[in-house]
Amino acid sequence: MDAGSLSEMEKNLQQTKEGLSLADFINQREPARMDEQGIAYIDVRGGLIDDAPNIYKELGNTDYRDLRAEIAGAVDAGAKGIIFTVDSPGGTVAGAEETAKMIEALPIPSVTYYHGLGCSAAYKVFCSATAIVAAPSAEVGNIGTILTYQDASKYMEKLGVTTHSITNEGADLKSTFHSMPLTAEQEAFLQESINEAGDAFKNHVQSNRPGISEEVFKAGWYKGEKALALQLIDHVGGLMDAREILQATIKL
Numbered sequence: 001m002d003a004g005s006l007s008e009m010e011k012n013l014q015q016t017k018e019g020l021s022l023a024d025f026i027n028q029r030e031p032a033r034m035d036e037q038g039i040a041y042i043d044v045r046g047g048l049i050d051d052a053p054n055i056y057k058e059l060g061n062t063d064y065r066d067l068r069a070e071i072a073g074a075v076d077a078g079a080k081g082i083i084f085t086v087d088s089p090g091g092t093v094a095g096a097e098e099t100a101k102m103i104e105a106l107p108i109p110s111v112t113y114y115h116g117l118g119c120s121a122a123y124k125v126f127c128s129a130t131a132i133v134a135a136p137s138a139e140v141g142n143i144g145t146i147l148t149y150q151d152a153s154k155y156m157e158k159l160g161v162t163t164h165s166i167t168n169e170g171a172d173l174k175s176t177f178h179s180m181p182l183t184a185e186q187e188a189f190l191q192e193s194i195n196e197a198g199d200a201f202k203n204h205v206q207s208n209r210p211g212i213s214e215e216v217f218k219a220g221w222y223k224g225e226k227a228l229a230l231q232l233i234d235h236v237g238g239l240m241d242a243r244e245i246l247q248a249t250i251k252l
Contacts (some may be wrong), residue, residue, distance in 0.1 A: 026060040032070040039246060040074035040082045042067065048091025048121050062088065064095030068102055075108065081246045082110040084129060085239065090120025090142065093197050100204060103128035109249040113242035114138040114233070119221050123232075124201050127208050130249055132233040133242040140227045143205055144219035145197040147190060153180035 022028070030043040046061035057063055074082055084103075103110060103125065112118070112126040114134040119142035126132070134140050156163065165175035176186045202217055213230040216222075227233045235241055 022058045026058070028058065028060050029062060032074065034074065034077060034079055037247075038078065038080035039243065040077070040079035042070050042074065042082060042084050044084055044086040044088055044122070044126070046088060048088055048096065048125070050092060050095025062091075064091075064099045067099055071102055071106070075106070079108060080250050081108050082106070082129075083239075083242055083246055084110065084112045084126050086112055086114050086118050086122055086126050087116030088119070088122035089117045090122050092121065093145065096121045096125055097200070097204075100125045100128045104208065109246060111242045111246045111249075113239055114140050115239070120144070124204055127205055127232075131235070131242075131245050133235045133237050133245060134223070134227055134233045135238060136224045136236055138227075139221045139223045140232050141216050141221040141230075142219055143201060143216050145194050145201055147194050149177055151180045 027045065029045050030041075032040060032042045034040045044062050044067065046059070047056075048062050048064060049056060050064045052061060052063040057066070071082065109131075110129040112129040112132045114126075114132070115138055116135075118126065118134065118138060118140040123141060123143060132140075153163075163179055165178040167174040172183070172185055173189050176182065176190065182190075205212060205216075209231060211231045216230050216232055222230060222232060224236055228236055235245065
């Protein structure tokens with residue numbers, strides 16, 4: 001390839017890149033909006049995290065703080081009700097409780113519409129709505145709390161690397177995750193923490209869905225009529241069904 005052809009190719013590549021952003025490759029959250037009838041729509045996508053950096057949000061995820069700001073903004077703007085459109089596998093414990101309680105305490109009715117995933121933290125947060133609608137193919141539930149870690153000590157041993165952690169006397173839990181395997185006390189401490197978070201999750205769901213089946217607390221996820229039978233949701237349908245349910249609630 002001669003110099004002229006190379007220069008032309010570089011020019012074409014540059015023109016192709018101009019105007020492109022991550023939004024051309026990833027479905028990002030839609031801005032919160034309110035229609036002419038006073039119904040606010042708040043979009044929820046991807047993983048849920050508290051105080052997320054911009055790149056995380058540009059990759060199609062949702063910040064709990066943005067959600068809380070949009071909810072407050074809708075109420076302040078005089079919204080008559082809110083529809084949450086949700087497609088999320090869940091997210092962090094941090095931020096979930098505050099957002100769930102905010103929705104639970106809303107002075108106006110709300111409906112959650114799960115059109116994709118509504119699992120784990122995405123279920124905890126949005127089961128706080130007045131009613132829940134799910135698309136026939138949406139998967140809902142996965143009620144539980146999980147902590148994952150990897151023990152790479154055998155691999156590191158083969159490399160001749162040994163990790164040592166020195167803490168002040170009595171601070172036996174300080175080195176958790178720094179030295180493997182975990183001591184029985186460290187594992188018990190982590191298990192207690194996970195149990196506390198799991199119990200809080202279960203209690204929140206039961207307070208908002210008093211008739212829900214105990215089956216759901218095995219952390220399975222369900223769709224369609226199965227989710228309805230377990231009382232994870234109130235209706236199988238589409239966004240228009242969610243809107244009609246909200247409108248009926250507003251009229252009451």
